[in-house]
Structures are given as structure tokens and as C-alpha cells.
Amino acid sequence: MREYILRRVIQLIPTLILISIVSFTIIQLPPGDYVTTYVANLAAAGEELSEEEIAALEEHYGLNQPGYIQYIKWITNFVQGDMGLSFYWDRPVNRLIGERLMLTMIMSFFTLLFVYAMAIPIGIYSAVRQYSLADYVFTFIGFIGLATPNFLLALIFMYIGIKVFGASAGGLFSTEYLDADWSVAKVWDMLKHMWLPVVIVGTAGTAGTIRVMRATTLDEIGRPYVETARSKGLREGRLTMKYPVRVALNPILSTIGWRLPEIVSGTVLVALVLNLPTTGPLLWRALMSQDLYLAASMIMILSTLTLIGTLISDILLAWVDPRIRYGERGTT
Amino acid sequence: MDTLLEVRDLQTHFFMAEGVAKAVDSTTFSIRRGQVLGVVGESGCGKSVTARSIMRMVRPPGHTVDGEILYTRPDEDGQSTVVDLLQLPATGTEMRAIRGGEIAMIFQEPRASLSPVHKVGDQITENILLHQPVTQSEAEDIAIDMLQQVHIPLAEQRMNAFAHQLSGGMCQRVMIAMALSCHPSLLIADEPTTALDVTTEAQILELMQGLQAELNMAIMFITHDLGVVADMADEVAVMYLGKIVERGAAADIFRDPKHPYTIALLESLPRMDQKREWLQTIRGVVPDPYSTLNGCPFHPRCADFIAGVCDEIVPQPITLEDNREVRCLLYTEHAHQESSPVAEETSHQ
Numbered sequence: 001m002r003e004y005i006l007r008r009v010i011q012l013i014p015t016l017i018l019i020s021i022v023s024f025t026i027i028q029l030p031p032g033d034y035v036t037t038y039v040a041n042l043a044a045a046g047e048e049l050s051e052e053e054i055a056a057l058e059e060h061y062g063l064n065q066p067g068y069i070q071y072i073k074w075i076t077n078f079v080q081g082d083m084g085l086s087f088y089w090d091r092p093v094n095r096l097i098g099e100r101l102m103l104t105m106i107m108s109f110f111t112l113l114f115v116y117a118m119a120i121p122i123g124i125y126s127a128v129r130q131y132s133l134a135d136y137v138f139t140f141i142g143f144i145g146l147a148t149p150n151f152l153l154a155l156i157f158m159y160i161g162i163k164v165f166g167a168s169a170g171g172l173f174s175t176e177y178l179d180a181d182w183s184v185a186k187v188w189d190m191l192k193h194m195w196l197p198v199v200i201v202g203t204a205g206t207a208g209t210i211r212v213m214r215a216t217t218l219d220e221i222g223r224p225y226v227e228t229a230r231s232k233g234l235r236e237g238r239l240t241m242k243y244p245v246r247v248a249l250n251p252i253l254s255t256i257g258w259r260l261p262e263i264v265s266g267t268v269l270v271a272l273v274l275n276l277p278t279t280g281p282l283l284w285r286a287l288m289s290q291d292l293y294l295a296a297s298m299i300m301i302l303s304t305l306t307l308i309g310t311l312i313s314d315i316l317l318a319w320v321d322p323r324i325r326y327g328e329r330g331t332t
Numbered sequence: 333m334d335t336l337l338e339v340r341d342l343q344t345h346f347f348m349a350e351g352v353a354k355a356v357d358s359t360t361f362s363i364r365r366g367q368v369l370g371v372v373g374e375s376g377c378g379k380s381v382t383a384r385s386i387m388r389m390v391r392p393p394g395h396t397v398d399g400e401i402l403y404t405r406p407d408e409d410g411q412s413t414v415v416d417l418l419q420l421p422a423t424g425t426e427m428r429a430i431r432g433g434e435i436a437m438i439f440q441e442p443r444a445s446l447s448p449v450h451k452v453g454d455q456i457t458e459n460i461l462l463h464q465p466v467t468q469s470e471a472e473d474i475a476i477d478m479l480q481q482v483h484i485p486l487a488e489q490r491m492n493a494f495a496h497q498l499s500g501g502m503c504q505r506v507m508i509a510m511a512l513s514c515h516p517s518l519l520i521a522d523e524p525t526t527a528l529d530v531t532t533e534a535q536i537l538e539l540m541q542g543l544q545a546e547l548n549m550a551i552m553f554i555t556h557d558l559g560v561v562a563d564m565a566d567e568v569a570v571m572y573l574g575k576i577v578e579r580g581a582a583a584d585i586f587r588d589p590k591h592p593y594t595i596a597l598l599e600s601l602p603r604m605d606q607k608r609e610w611l612q613t614i615r616g617v618v619p620d621p622y623s624t625l626n627g628c629p630f631h632p633r634c635a636d637f638i639a640g641v642c643d644e645i646v647p648q649p650i651t652l653e654d655n656r657e658v659r660c661l662l663y664t665e666h667a668h669q670e671s672s673p674v675a676e677e678t679s680h681q
Contacts, residue, residue, distance in 0.1 A: 225448070
């Protein structure tokens with residue numbers, strides 16, 4: 001097992017190098033760079049820049065150098081933990097991402113909890129009582145949840161919030177805490193604001209996970225080993241949890257890792273609509289303004305987390321499923 | 333006669349969108365203590381559903397709608413009481429105590445019948461802890477002892493094995509160890525050797541015979557293979573479309589089959605003492621379970637079909653000499669209207 005993990009970690013390195021090159025290149029692919037966008041924006045506002053000023057800007061941002069030099073500079077600093085400067089915000093990427101990343105992670109963590117706490121019991125219930133009234137009701141709600149875009153749900157909630165409660169549903173903090181330092185009161189204020197985006201972002205995930213949980217449980221419930229367990233005289237409830245559900249949880253566990261990149265990117269549209277200080281809107285703006293280092297760094301973080309997430313999934317799966325754990329050695 | 337289990341007029345139907353499938357349709361038989369009953373028939377004739385009805389493990393849309401399953405339970409004081417299993421709640425305490433404790437079951441696909449994510453040792457101890465007042469470590473000792481009894485080498489190490497690490501034959505041995513760990517008075521074996529190769533099949537059958545004699549337990553042995561039954565069974569019940577068409581002592585049935593279906597089944601067996609180019613087959617297939625055939629359910633495939641009789645009258649079980657029972661119109665007075673060789677033979681006796 002230890003050897004397996006070590007081997008997988010070493011395999012990550014070439015993949016990461018490749019990803020860093022690709023993500024850097026892709027951001028540079030559209031014609032022009034940050035300075036061109038900047039100049040165009042100024043021109044639209046009626047302000048002209050001279051050739052010298054443009055050249056000075058390019059010099060300032062290091063955009064006059066060839067692409068591979070820019071890449072090498074960026075990646076060397078990145079490995080050392082310095083992600084460069086954001087052109088648009090004129091601030092170090094590290095500081096820009098820092099707090100947003102933490103808030104995003106907290107929010108995503110609660111979303112994940114919400115999704116699993118709702119979806120797993122409902123999925124099991126729907127499978128055990130297949131075609132019951134409750135199963136149909138959950139299925140109906142689930143499909144609505146799947147089919148409704150999250151940002152639309154966010155808009156509806158905001159509308160209700162303003163119409164019914166006279167309060168804006170956006171943001172993660174009340175105005176008085178916006179720029180305040182972190183304190184117990186601020187955390188409490190954040191938690192009070194957080195449930196709404198958690199429910200909105202979690203709806204689609206819950207609906208999807210219910211379907212997965214229901215389908216895999218149904219699949220397992222009819223297996224011969226469940227019948228064996230029943231033939232021992234086990235109680236039905238105990239039997240369901242110990243055998244089919246235990247096996248049906250494997251695909252859920254094995255996809256936990258894939259949610260890591262979601263934890264960082266957040267859900268961009270919902271975050272934009274609800275005006276959340278998470279990383280989603282930041283990435284969106286960085287891509288729009290060709291903010292090279294900010295965008296590349298964020299994509300790099302996302303890719304790294306995707307890889308780590310996949311690794312965690314594989315390790316988890318090997319841990320819970322002996323068929324995979326011992327699979328390498330073959331049957332005895 | 334020391335009857336252990338008596339099934340009377342059992343009816344288990346499946347209520348499907350296509351109609352009602354009468355998987356088990358008024359089946360009657362009994363099993364004596366320590367006796368092996370072979371239940372034979374083609375796929376889909378209701379053998380497995382009969383077994384699951386006894387275990388009260390029929391899942392919706394299947395329901396046991398009528399009948400009696402009289403099971404003789406030993407009391408603490410050496411006396412015995414008769415309970416009708418169909419009167420007990422299927423998931424209630426009493427039925428669960430019987431299931432796994434007094435009536436155990438093994439299945440067709442041994443590897444799939446063991447949980448893929450639990451150690452085989454834990455699966456055996458679970459059964460012991462459910463039915464016996466022992467501690468965890470005592471249960472483990474019993475489990476190891478059982479694994480040795482079914483001739484699994486390195487039993488102690490095998491406790492930690494998972495199903496996928498064992499061969500099919502080994503898995504079936506584990507299943508047998510698990511089923512017998514609480515010394516049931518009846519073991520229901522639902523095609524336990526069908527998924528195994530012939531050599532393993534022979535080993536498992538030998539093992540079951542040995543344990544059966546040793547533990548004085550009754551076995552209801554379900555199979556589609558008459559050859560397997562010939563070796564093991566004291567009595568044989570032949571099923572066709574949810575009904576038992578013939579039953580009697582195994583030796584009698586093999587020597588002198590009465591029902592045309594049994595005759596056809598026996599003729600379709602390959603034999604060492606006859607050189608034949610082709611195996612005999614039974615023409616046609618088992619009708620689909622939703623069909624409502626008039627008369628005898630076997631008449632469309634029967635070699636001795638009597639027009640106007642077999643397709644109109646539903647045959648009732650007839651008791652012949654030597655405690656044999658056959659469900660065929662050839663053995664009733666209806667048959668005398670026509671000249672049938674089998675009927676004549678019977679009337680002479």
C-alpha cells in the first residue's frame with residue numbers, strides 16, 4: 001500500500017509539469033495580452049496612450065519577453081510559493097487568492113456535508129422503498145433540482161429574500177463585518193450568511209448524488225450476498241446498512257476527491273449572482289482581462305487539486321474495497 | 333414417520349405488470365428428519381421460489397398467497413411443537429431465529445453469495461453470534477472449527493480472506509461452514525454445485541453427504557441435474573411449472589418413472605451403457621409463466637398426450653403404491669377411454 005501511494009505521488013510530477021505548460025500556453029493563446037486589453041479599455045474611455053507608454057507598461061509587466069522566458073520565470077517562482085503579480089489588481093496573486101481560497105474552502109466543505117447528509121439517507125430510502133410515494137416525491141424533487149440552473153435558483157432566492165424578508169441574500173458578511181478583522185462575531189455572521197449559498201450550490205449535487213446512491217443501492221440489494229445475509233436471520237435494517245449500502249457507498253467515496261477542484265473554483269455563476277467573496281468570480285475576471293499570472297496560477301492550483309483529489313479517491317477506494325486493495329497481487 | 337417439514341398446498345405468485353406468474357402453484361411435499369429430498373425440474377419451474385417461500389425470503393412482487401408450511405421445532409424439554417411458518421411475520425423475531433439458526437440455506441453462485449467487502453471469517457461469526465449465546469472469540473473458534481470441518485486448509489488464516497481470494501469451490505465450502513455453524517435441522521441447498529466444475533462438484537457433494545450423515549440433518553437439495561439427485565437423495569420430487577408432478581423414493585423414481593415428464597427427463601440423460609449419437613431432448617420449452625393453459629400444464633410437450641382429456645382436465649395428485657404420488661391423467665379413469673401403453677401397464681398392477 002505504501003509503495004503504491006509513493007509510486008502514484010512520483011507519477012504526479014511529470015503530469016503537473018505538462019499541465020503547467022499547457023495552462024500557461026492556453027491563457028496566452030488569445031491574441032493580445034493584458035496591456036492590449038488595458039489599452040483598448042482606455043481607448044474606449046477616450047484616453048489614448050503613446051507608444052512609449054505602452055512599451056513601458058509591457059516592460060513593467062515583463063510582457064516584452066518571449067513566452068517561454070515568462071513561463072520559466074513564473075513556474076520557478078510558483079514552485080517557491082510566489083505566484084507573481086496580478087496586473088489587474090496590481091497586487092501579489094498570493095494575497096489576492098489567500099482569503100478567498102479559505103472562504104471558498106469553508107463554503108465548499110459545508111456544501112459537501114449538506115449534499116451527503118441529504119443525499120445518502122434519501123438515496124438509501126428511495127432504493128429500499130422503490131416505487132413508493134416517497135420515492136416518487138424525492139425523484140421528482142431531485143429531477144427539478146438537477147434541471148434548475150443554480151444561478152437561477154440563486155436569483156429566485158434573492159428575489160424572495162428581498163420581497164418577503166426585505167433583506168438582501170447576497171454576500172457572506174453583513175456590512176459592518178465586511179472589512180473587520182476576524183473575530184468570533186464575524187465567524188458567526190459568516191455562518192448565518194453561508195447556509196443560503198450552501199443550499200443553492202448543494203441542490204444540484206444533492207439531486208445527482210441521490211440518483212447515484214439510489215441506483216447503486218438498488219443494484220446491490222438484489223445481489224446474492226444480500227440474500228445470504230437475509231438467510232442468516234439478520235434484521236432488515238441492519239442487513240441493508242451492513243451489506244448493500246456498505247458496498248453502494250464505494251462510488252460515492254471514490255468521487256470525493258474529484259470535488260477538491262470544485263472546492264477551489266467554487267461555483268462561478270452562483271458566486272457572481274450572490275456576490276460571494278470566493279475564488280470563482282476572481283478566476284472569471286482574471287480570464288476576461290487576460291490577467292496572465294493570476295489566471296495561470298489559479299488554473300495550476302485547480303489542476304494540482306484535481307490530481308491530488310484523484311489520488312485521494314484511489315487511496316480511499318483501495319482502503320474500503322478489498323477487491324481493489326488485493327487486486328494487484330491476483331487471486332490466491 | 334418423523335416429519336420435520338410439511339409443505340401443504342403452497343402458492344407463491346409474482347404480481348407483475350404482465351400478469352400474475354404462478355411460480356409455485358399448490359405444491360405439497362414433506363421432508364423427514366435427517367432425510368435428503370431432491371427437488372428436480374427445468375429452469376423456471378419454481379424450485380428456488382419454493383425454497384425461498386420456506387425461508388420466508390420471497391421479495392416483492394412475489395407473495396406467498398396460500399398454503400401451510402408446518403415446521404416441527406424441538407422444545408427445550410425434548411418435546412416438539414409444530415409451527416406454521418406462513419403464520420409468522422416474515423421479518424419477526426421468531427422467523428429470524430429459525431432462519432439461519434434452524435433452517436439454513438446455501439446458494440447457486442458461491443462467490444457472489446459472499447459479501448465482497450467483508451472477511452469470510454466475519455461473515456461466519458456473524459451467523460453464530462446471531463443464534464448462539466457465545467462471545468466474539470468463542471464464535472471465532474466455532475467458525476475456525478467449521479472451516480476445518482468443511483476441509484478448508486489453513487482455516488485460521490482463511491478467516492481473514494475475502495471471497496475474491498478464494499476459488500468457487502472454496503467459497504461454497506465457506507457457505508456450507510456458515511450454514512452449518514448453528515447445526516440447523518434443515519439445510520436448503522439451491523443448486524449448490526451448478527456453478528462449479530465437475531471435479532469440484534463431486535468434492536462438494538461428497539462433503540455434503542458426509543456432513544449430512546454426521547449431523548443428522550435434513551437436506552432439501554434443489555437441482556436440475558438428475559445425476560446429482562441419484563447419488564444423494566432419499567426421496568425425489570419432480571417439479572414442472574410450479575407444481576410437483578411426481579414424487580416418491582429416489583430408487584423407485586429412477587427405476588420406474590411414472591409421469592411422462594419424469595420419463596422424458598430421464599431419457600434426456602447421457603448414459604454410459606448406451607451408445608447414442610444424439611441426446612434425447614424434451615420437445616418444446618417451458619411455457620411462459622403468465623400463460624393460462626387449460627388442463628395439464630405439460631400437455632403441449634407430452635409424448636402421451638390424449639386429445640380431449642389432457643388439454644381439458646387439470647390432473648390432481650394420485651397416490652400410487654409405495655407412497656408414490658403422481659399428477660397425471662394417465663393414472664386416472666379418464667385414461668381408460670383411450671388406449672395408452674402406460675395406462676394399460678398401470679391397470680394390470
